[in-house]
Amino acid sequence: MNKRTVKEELAEAIYYDNPFLAHTLYYALLKGYVQEDDPTSKLPTDMDFQTITKMRDENWLQMCTIKLFAIPLDQDRYAIYLARDEDDVRHKHFKIYGWLAQRVIDASHRMDASLYWNDTGVSKTFREMKREVLEFPSYVGVVGRN
Incomplete structure (x- = not known):
């Protein structure tokens, strides 16, 4: 089974312009829920998605500018x-x-x-x-x- 890390998944989300996923991973890192080298399976399912959506809408990661x-x-x-x-x-x-x-x-x-x-x-x-x-x-x- 392929265990992708949070860091790999975040890099891919940014590369493929997936702002919601990228901001979700970034939020999980900011809050200390996971570390970069943790497998994505460690991501909690009960994060504050309203805050994540607001971060995405405010474009904290400056994605999709083109x-x-x-x-x-x-x-x-x-x-x-x-x-x-x-x-x-x-x-x-x-x-x-x-x-x-x-x-x-x-x-x-x-x-x-x-x-x-x-x-x-x-x-x-x-x-x-x-x-x-x-x-x-x-x-x-x-x-x-x-």
């Missing part, structure tokens, strides 16, 4: 961006397309959606793409029907 945004180009196509906020997306979009976007959609809930890129023959999720980007905002490309 979001996925879409700007409609026409009825079936969207320009896709990775950025911190809508203002960054609007500015980047104007530089690329030369017009101000009236509508910017926060599509962060689609971070794990996978796209197949014909030019490279590779499928990647937006989350994987985000890890490869060095500077934000970043233009991902156009998705939709051609």
Whole structure:
């Protein structure tokens, strides 16, 4: 049986942008319920999840600061961006397309959606793409029907 440590699980939760799990593990460490090298099976089940939710909402661990945004180009196509906020997306979009976007959609809930890129023959999720980007905002490309 694989006994993952709290430290391993926390690192993975941060890497894969799972803020509730990351904040839960962080809370357990802060309160002294577990140590970093303890197996996750030692985590108590009766922690104060209301406080943990508040920590997550206040983003104590500064997670998920890069979001996925879409700007409609026409009825079936969207320009896709990775950025911190809508203002960054609007500015980047104007530089690329030369017009101000009236509508910017926060599509962060689609971070794990996978796209197949014909030019490279590779499928990647937006989350994987985000890890490869060095500077934000970043233009991902156009998705939709051609």
